[in-house]
Amino acid sequence: MSAETALLKVSHLRTCFHTGSHTIKAVDDVSIEVRSRQIVALVGESGSGKSVTAMSILGLVDPPGIVESGEIWLKGNNLREYSSRQLRKLRGTGMAAIFQDPMNALNPVLTIGRQIMETIKLHKRVSGKEAKRLAMRQMQQAGIGDPEQLFNQYPFQISGGMCQRVMIAIALVxxxxxxxxxxxxxxxxVTIQAQILEELDRIRCMNEVGILLITHDLGVVAELADYVYVxxxxxxxxxxxxFDIFSNPVNPYTKYLMDCR
Incomplete structure (x- = not known):
């Protein structure tokens, strides 16, 4: 797949952390691709470089970390040529992220509705009324059954699973x-996990979204992913x-991960 046809194409990415006399290659010559409506899993143990890969794609690596080389293409555009301001604008309109602790990702002193509306107004010139309409619609698409009630609630008033649905709504709104x-x-x-995974699967089909799923859980990968990078x-x-990875793993490390499962 070429950079022009892939939704996301990462080529020979290298991200390093320079600490005094030492240089740590957290991401070393990594190449991955994600298509529209595809869920691609990036799998490995803690410390393998998965999250640093994600932060590199998002342009969120802070010093002493630095993306030293490689290309990151999103819809045919090379993000390595983007300025910090351009990347800030792109986060939300072109790419977005959700993380493992939604309670900490949300602002505890702002209502759910206000947080979603702020995201909309940051990227779109719309009235407050229109921002609320868009927020309510996206909450419904994220599987929130009663968005009107949730709109005026605070993060601490709802469950972790519902907070994650809110984060999905914010990411895609x-x-x-x-x-x-x-x-x-x-x-x-585990019950809420299954619901969130089902929601991600539904969203990628309905919204034509490509998903890069970072996980160490091979059960999640087997259930949800189309393609796997170890x-x-x-x-x-x-x-x-x-199917090939699970039925016939070649690398010993992949086999060890499966044995752990």
């Missing part, structure tokens, strides 16, 4: 094409169709 989901179900109980020590050690 301004039309992001790429959703990066970094361990989105880790902090949730990451170890900052490198991709194996990749393939989810």
């Amino acid at each position: 301004t039309g992001a094409h790429l959703l990066i989901a970094d361990e989105p179900t880790t902090a949730l109980d 990451m170890k020590s900052g490198k991709i050690v194996e990749s393939g169709n989810v």
Whole structure:
């Protein structure tokens, strides 16, 4: 797949952290692709470089970290050539992220509705009335059954699973094409995990969104992913169709991950 046809195409990405006399290659020559309506899993143990890969794509690596080389293409545009201001504008309209602890991601002193409306107004010139309409519609699309009631509630008044649905609504409300989901179900109980995974699967089909799912949970991968990249020590050690990876893993590390499961 070319950079022009892929939704996301990362080529030979290298992100390093310079600490005094040492240089740590957190992401070392990583190449991945995500298509529209596809869920691609980036799998590995803690510390393998998964989240740093995500932060590199989003342009959120802070010093002493630096993206040293490689290309990041989103819908045919090379994000490595974007300024910080351009990347800030793109986060929300072109790509967005949800993380593993939605309670901490939301502002505890602002209502759910206000937080979603602020995201809309940051990227679109709309009236307050229109922002509320768009917020309510996106809450429904994120699987929130009673958006009118939730609109005026605070994060501490709702469950972790509902907070994650709110984060999905915020991520997609301004039309992001790429959703990066970094361990989105880790902090949730198993019943709510299944609901959130089902919601992600529905959203990628309904909204034509491509999802990069970062996880260490092979059960989640088996249930949801179309394609898998296995990451170890900052490198991709194996990749393939989810059925091929599970039925015939080639790399010993992939086999170890499955044995742990």
